[in-house]
Amino acid sequence: xxxxxxxxxxxxxxxxxxxxxxxxxxxxxxxxxxxxxxxxxxxxxxxxxxxxxxxxxxxxxxxxxxxxxxxxxxxxxxxxxxxxxxxxxxxxxxxxxxxxxxxxxxxxxxxxxxxxxxxxxxxxxxxxxxxxxxxxxxxxxxxxxxxxxxxxxxxxxxxxxxxxxxxxxxxxxxxxxxxxxxxxxxxxxxxxxxxxxxxxxxxxxxxxxxxxxxxxxxxxxxxxxxxxxxxxxxxxxxxxxxxxxxxxxx
Amino acid sequence: xxxxxxxxxxxxxxxxxxxxxxxxxxxxxxxxxxxxxxxxxxxxxxxxxxxxxxxxxxxxxxxxxxxxxxxxxxxxxxxxxxxxxxxxxxxxxxxxxxxxxxxxxxxxxxxxxxxxxxxxxxxxxxxxxxxxxxxxxxxxxxxxxxxxxxxxxxxxxxxxxxxxxxxxxxxxxxxxxxxxxxxxxxxxxxxxxxxxxxxxxxxxxxxxxxxxxxxxxxxxx
Numbered sequence: 001x002x003x004x005x006x007x008x009x010x011x012x013x014x015x016x017x018x019x020x021x022x023x024x025x026x027x028x029x030x031x032x033x034x035x036x037x038x039x040x041x042x043x044x045x046x047x048x049x050x051x052x053x054x055x056x057x058x059x060x061x062x063x064x065x066x067x068x069x070x071x072x073x074x075x076x077x078x079x080x081x082x083x084x085x086x087x088x089x090x091x092x093x094x095x096x097x098x099x100x101x102x103x104x105x106x107x108x109x110x111x112x113x114x115x116x117x118x119x120x121x122x123x124x125x126x127x128x129x130x131x132x133x134x135x136x137x138x139x140x141x142x143x144x145x146x147x148x149x150x151x152x153x154x155x156x157x158x159x160x161x162x163x164x165x166x167x168x169x170x171x172x173x174x175x176x177x178x179x180x181x182x183x184x185x186x187x188x189x190x191x192x193x194x195x196x197x198x199x200x201x202x203x204x205x206x207x208x209x210x211x212x213x214x215x216x217x218x219x220x221x222x223x224x225x226x227x228x229x230x231x232x233x234x235x236x237x238x239x240x241x242x243x244x245x246x247x248x249x250x
Numbered sequence: 251x252x253x254x255x256x257x258x259x260x261x262x263x264x265x266x267x268x269x270x271x272x273x274x275x276x277x278x279x280x281x282x283x284x285x286x287x288x289x290x291x292x293x294x295x296x297x298x299x300x301x302x303x304x305x306x307x308x309x310x311x312x313x314x315x316x317x318x319x320x321x322x323x324x325x326x327x328x329x330x331x332x333x334x335x336x337x338x339x340x341x342x343x344x345x346x347x348x349x350x351x352x353x354x355x356x357x358x359x360x361x362x363x364x365x366x367x368x369x370x371x372x373x374x375x376x377x378x379x380x381x382x383x384x385x386x387x388x389x390x391x392x393x394x395x396x397x398x399x400x401x402x403x404x405x406x407x408x409x410x411x412x413x414x415x416x417x418x419x420x421x422x423x424x425x426x427x428x429x430x431x432x433x434x435x436x437x438x439x440x441x442x443x444x445x446x447x448x449x450x451x452x453x454x455x456x457x458x459x460x461x462x463x464x465x466x467x468x469x470x471x
Contacts, residue, residue, distance in 0.1 A: 045292075085464075138418045138421055140413070141417070142418050142419075143416045143419040144414060145411075145418065148411050148414050148415075149401060149402070149411060152402075152405045152408075152411055153404060153405065155404075158404060158468060158471070161468045162401050162404070162465065162468050162469070164399075165401060165461055165464050165465050165468070166401055166415065168461070169397055169419070169461050170419070172457070173419050173422075176422050176450070177418070177419075177421055177422055180421070180422035180425045180426065180446070181421070181422075181425070183425075184425040184429070187387060218470045
């Protein structure tokens with residue numbers, strides 16, 4: 001690790017990252033709130049209703065960002081866990097742990113909003129034949145497996161390393177599961193769904209979506225920072241720097 | 251290579267000395283499959299439509315039942331630690347143990363599956379494809395099972411959690427295996443899903459043991 005600049009090493013130091021999180025958190029939270037409010041206004045008021053689905057399409061402004069973050073979250077979690085496993089950086093494990101429940105929540109949100117959208121569009125809350133719904137469900141199971149595995153170890157260090165292996169195995173499998181579910185649904189000649197073969201979406205509809213994706217990503221980062229701080233406090237609860245920090249705040 | 255053979259032979263010997271442990275998953279497989287007609291209906295056409303799915307899901311579940319013994323007994327009596335301490339690479343040890351496990355759990359299942367398939371009125375023409383698909387899918391399943399078993403080595407009641415870990419990962423096997431069998435039952439070309447199963451098997455057998463080895467090292471500490 002010679003030759004790496006000093007600032008690089010500081011990223012593995014809990015006090016440094018804790019302080020950074022403390023400084024960034026309000027900005028991220030505020031920015032996320034503003035972006036989501038702006039995107040929601042654009043999506044719910046400014047964007048024209050869809051000529052086929054009417055107003056029900058507007059749920060994509062929640063659904064698409066959550067679905068994107070559900071996959072992004074798993075990838076980030078696995079990358080953080082792998083970094084923690086290979087270089088034995090405890091902070092990276094803390095990041096992975098912080099991401100897991102948030103990623104799972106976004107996965108759940110994507111499933112629920114998909115179901116709500118499916119009711120007026122397909123006539124059913126749950127369509128077994130849809131590949132993306134099935135994939136999101138399996139992804140949720142992967143998140144739950146990761147969290148359940150962690151929870152069953154008493155020793156935190158061991159839980160870190162064992163769950164890191166699972167996260168990496170899972171992230172290798174995510175594309176395989178994704179494509180196999182996709183082929184499964186195209187091979188299965190289920191009920192023919194009048195699916196929109198998403199033609200080039202008009203700019204009025206797309207712009208709020210992009211804003212919402214940015215807002216949700218900021219919100220995701222904000223949530224992760226919150227959890228990360230809690231995780232750091234839990235792991236370092238008897239460290240001296242933490243006591244100094246707490247006294248300074250008081 | 252000597253060590254590889256020695257581990258396989260040792261595990262096979264141990265397995266046959268505790269043969270009731272081997273028989274249980276097979277009995278479970280037969281019982282589960284015979285519960286479906288009781289729960290649904292004995293109607294022949296219906297049996298034929300559900301047969302493939304029942305067969306694959308039951309095979310998956312029964313192989314889950316067998317995997318707890320994969321490393322547990324060795325870990326309990328300390329021989330796993332000795333194996334990891336030996337100069338043999340842990341990956342080789344893992345492959346040997348997975349191979350032995352596959353021989354004693356999957357091969358009997360593959361032999362038994364066509365019989366159950368006939369009971370479900372699957373056309374005899376589909377049986378070779380069923381056996382082939384199982385031959386291609388079970389190595390991947392054994393590797394996934396080994397990963398699950400190695401990860402949960404430090405947990406006392408690992409049964410339910412192994413299912414949670416392994417079943418989502420095994421879903422592609424279920425999709426392609428059942429698909430190949432289904433296509434064969436209708437007399438259509440089955441090469442596509444079979445190739446995909448083979449590809450997954452190659453991937454699992456070549457990369458999976460690394461994950462198993464890493465998990466074993468953490469688990470034994």
